[in-house]
Amino acid sequence: MSKKRFYLGLVFSLAGASLLAVAAVASSVPNWAVWVVFSIAFAGLELNSVEVNDRMWMSSSAMVLFTAGVVFAIDGAALLAMVLMAATGPFVPADFRKRRVFQPVANFGQLVVSAFAAGVVLELMLSNWDSASLAAPGGFFRVAAAGSVGAFVYTVVNIGLVRVAVRFVYGNRNLVPWSSMGLLFGSQLLMGLVGGLLGGVLYLTDNAVLPLVLGVFVIGHMTFYSYSKLREAHESTLRGVVKTLEARDLYTRGHTERVAMFCQLIGERLGFSGTQLERMRWAALIHDVGKLAVPGEIMHKDGRLSDDEYRLFRQKSHSVDDLLSEVDFLNPMVEIASGSHSRLPEEDFGQRGHSHTAAPNLEQMVLAVADAFEALTSSRSFRMAFSQSAALAMLRKDEMALINDDIIDALEAAVTERGERYGAPDLTREELQDAEAVTRG
């Protein structure tokens, strides 16, 4: 993997460096004082980008890039100005401190290439350009069009390069870098359009409009920042509760985290989108909160539960599910989590799930498989852990046949690929007999 990263970084940075050279030759030189102001704004916004959604980072830097592009295009210096600005963006102090090389180098190439493409578009669309043609009828429309076409090209190239990089490095065709590409695309287009318009306005009026536009953007940006903090708070709050619940039972400690991991592995194999993966993670996080309401004597009973006890168990844990589903945003997750329980082989409790007429959806089945696999490969108060192959075989044999074999294959493949084994070691017959002999003393 590190070799792949090395090659990718090399290719990206070489591409970036050569395009920088091309721009330096082909483009005229921008006014450096103005350029410095723009690139400080660009780097500042780039540093403060915000995680809006699962692994998706957003920043208003594209707007500054395109404002500068339009302003400099009038002197024919857009290409060099934009490419140089983009080149300064990815060098984040945190990366230097942690001595990370791959990320900034790859980002450098990716941003420079995208900015180069956008710069070419702006130069082409705004060539032979001056303030007279800007003030002429339709002139401003041309600026807007150049800004948005440039932003479109910039976004397409940028996202395309990220996808290529992710596929090459992680070798996974299904992993989608961002969950809501549409949102990213739309916002980048918007930024480009605003940037283009702003560049035109700046050229025609004095610079007084700049603080107004930047003010609005900075406020919006800060709000997005608080939003992303709040999203983190959602998850960490629930984590705190789950941790406490798991602490009560030695056998289930770490169960939730492992189930979440298996869900992630299966989901990635099956090509889930980022949103789906996030939903799975949440569902895994809450799938056992229901146990909280279950009386201790049932929870810690040695051996299997009677039918009545089992019914009480289900009823109590469903009351907590109802509670959680009052949170709008947890609704789909609770749906997955409580749906997954009823289709378990219920190995833990010696029971079959009650038959639901509705067919379980894929997400519920994935969680069910992850949950069952984790349960089977760890010890319980009434039995030892099964070995991994035995657990997989049991899942495959499940009579309800509700569980799709693809999911189990995906799980097996993912676990094998990571070189991990869960559960008790597989023993041959002789080893087993030896072990029995030892225990009998």
Added chain:
Amino acid sequence: MVRRLSIRAARLMVLLAWASFPLISGYGAYVLGSASGSATGWILMAGILIGAAGLMRLPIGYELSAGYAVVAALPLVADGSGHIFDIPGQFAAVFVGLTVLWIVRSTRGDRQAAVFGSSVRRAAGFSTFVLISGALGRAAFPSAMSGWQEVFVFLGSAALTFGVELGLSRASWRMSSSTVGQSVPIDGSDLAEFVTLTAAGTLFGLTFDVVGWWALAVSLLPYAFAHGAFRRFRAAKVTYAQMIRALGRLPEAAGHSPVGHAERCGDLAREVGIGFGLSFRDLERLEYAALLHDIGRISLTEPAVVRRGYTDAEIGAWGAEIISEARYLKPVAEIVSRHHEPFRNPGEARDEALPLACRIVRTVSAFDDALADTGSSLEAMEHLHRGSAYEFDPAVTAALRAVIERRGSARTR
């Protein structure tokens, strides 16, 4: 903690606003009647825009109006022959806008009293902006202004107008705080929304004579971005509050505390906090702490803990441990960890550092427990009075008493 507005100042402010309302509308109507044909057209258009914007629901503002965007643009809008709206013209536009709003809201069936109250507020706020921007512009820069000077005037008028909105909102809240379930007045957190609205308007005004109607795109697109951010943030806030409520009820689901205790405590604590004039952020923390003060009890499902026995301090500490997993809730965790502490131990000086929120949560929770035991809020209140000055803070007990009395006769279970 925000200082309480004196009731006399509150009355004066509200009275001023009401008295100025007929003046503003009369003047606006007079100007509209005597305006020339083309001016009337502009005034009507601006007025309708103010009205339409006023109907928009803002994502985080509680009582602010999107009409401010239009009002902020009016003094600056110009075409080739100079500024379109003089100050009387701006008043006329505000008058038309308020009329449009009134007609639409009345036909929609809103309560007349509410429509009238908000019209008074809007009239006061809008005309403050018009007057201040006009006066500031004339006083500071008598000759024609450059763009930067206009930005300076904008900043001044926006700041002063927000001050007036803030004061009026607090004043009317202070005067009507005898009603139960009062909403919180606007505070600094609404400033962001206000600034983006007025900045977008100013941007439109500044660019209109240069780029024509493209100014709409230049000003609205940045606002759309900020608006989207506000909406997302607001939605996340709502779901977060729901989640805290749900988590607060977990100990009940497990049978470790009485059903509904957490939610009743949350509501009561909030009302008591409003009585103390807490800011929006402090109120939120107080409410969350009251909802979550028993969350430590979910550890009681661990048989070992129950066998060993536990103290209130431990419940508080466990709760704080669970809550502080989220960095956002650190302040709440601090309240929860100390919420069991008495106001003062006999023979000792009181701990000045014990936060007000802790005292409120303790008192409110004790009240709800006593209410469940005795079945009457009078008896429960008596219980608190007996413990007052040692167990409970007398000031909090008094504030709680006021809330209970306002809620009317005993709300027994």
